[in-house]
């Protein structure tokens with residue numbers, strides 16, 4: 001008898017980072033999750049097949065994420081854990097201490113991916129924070145170094161100072177904010193693009209008729225259409241859900257086959273770059 005679809009292990013497509021290592025195109029976001037709810041959600045996501053997790057010092061849930069990985073029973077080596085250096089931990093020694101504290105909370109002796117959470121340009125510390133991430137990578141405390149919410153000129157400042165582009169930039173991206181210029185800049189420099197807020201909830205995407213119409217034709221969630229659209233562009237997505245059924249559907253996109261007509265319709269949802277949280281002025285701590 002074949003395994004029912006509801007319990008079949010997820011088969012998540014992958015892409016590669018610049019060094020050739022594999023990374024899932026669909027990961028699991030955890031912002032806003034705390035305590036036992038976070039432990040359970042992470043254990044359920046990893047248990048059903050997610051192998052890429054996204055947390056941050058700022059989320060206050062790193063300990064719960066680490067516990068969820070252990071509770072899942074899946075070997076540590078099979079899961080990529082991402083965390084982020086908080087704004088208040090920027091600067092050489094503060095960033096080192098920040099990453100060490102993240103490791104302690106996660107209960108890990110090495111973290112797979114570390115990102116600078118926001119550039120926070122008012123502090124003028126993102127270049128030295130980047131230099132520290134490169135040092136920590138050379139020491140083996142972190143496997144991959146990247147950033148989040150960096151604009152092309154901020155990425156260029158990192159490269160000018162160190163000769164190294166980040167391996168990954170996690171940016172706000174959904175059919176409402178397609179970020180064409182940023183994605184093509186990343187491609188040009190071997191930087192993987194990862195989408196936060198990939199379901200576009202902040203931009204009211206769920207209520208868009210164009211998205212609903214495509215989802216109804218394919219008999220899938222509007223969320224799955226948004227995720228497929230990004231994955232088809234080679235973009236890593238990290239949808240968050242506390243609901244095990246939604247977690248599975250968000251990572252089950254095989255039947256979501258978009259046509260050129262669908263993509264043209266989705267292109268009409270672009271709200272423009274002005275709606276993106278602008279990291280020249282928006283800062284987080």
Ligand SMILES: NC(=O)c1ccc[n+]([C@@H]2O[C@H](COP(=O)([O-])OP(=O)(O)OC[C@H]3O[C@@H](n4cnc5c(N)ncnc54)[C@H](OP(=O)(O)O)[C@@H]3O)[C@@H](O)[C@H]2O)c1
Nearest residue numbers: 029030031054148196197198199200223239240241242246
């Ligand atoms: N780097 C940054 O600055 C930054 C900023 C924001 C977020 N992030 C990361 O990106 C992750 C994802 O972003 P996000 O959490 O803001 O937004 P998101 O993943 O786009 O959307 C999450 C919301 O959509 C709902 N949802 C999930 N799957 C659904 C489905 N199939 N149908 C309908 N609703 C669904 C969730 O509710 P339920 O939980 O009830 O299912 C939740 O309210 C975060 O968790 C975090 O890890 C990074």
